[in-house]
Amino acid sequence: MQGRPGDRFVIAASPVYLRAVEEDLCSGRQALRHPDSMTIVTTRGYQGPLSDNIALARAGMMKSLNTNMTGLNISYALQILETV
Numbered sequence: 482m483q484g485r486p487g488d489r490f491v492i493a494a495s496p497v498y499l500r501a502v503e504e505d506l507c508s509g510r511q512a513l514r515h516p517d518s519m520t521i522v523t524t525r526g527y528q529g530p531l532s533d534n535i536a537l538a539r540a541g542m543m544k545s546l547n548t549n550m551t552g553l554n555i556s557y558a559l560q561i562l563e564t565v
Contacts (some may be wrong), residue, residue: 482509482519490519491561493554496526506531522558536561 482490490509494502499521507530510516521534538557543549548556 483512486512486514488518489565491522491558492519493522493558495554496523499523499527499531500529503529503531510534520558520561522554522561524554 482488490513492506499506506519506521510519510531513519517534519534520536521531522536522538524538527535536557538553540550540553542557543553546553546556546560
């Protein structure tokens with residue numbers, strides 16, 4: 482993010498993984514020209530300093546995204562990228 486501050490970033494991560502990289506993502510967000518150009522797709526289990534950048538994936542989306550719980554975050558992230 483520091484090397485590409487004008488780009489858009491879409492990250493798919495479980496709440497557990499998100500907690501592990503939270504500090505790095507917060508630092509990266511500070512380097513962005515527009516903090517809202519980072520979108521993080523995860524499920525309800527995350528609450529923290531990145532909450533403003535969260536797009537929640539829900540089990541009810543599986544059918545429309547043609548996926549299962551394992552691929553839900555990634556499938557939703559792809560849908561977000563396709564609409565940009």
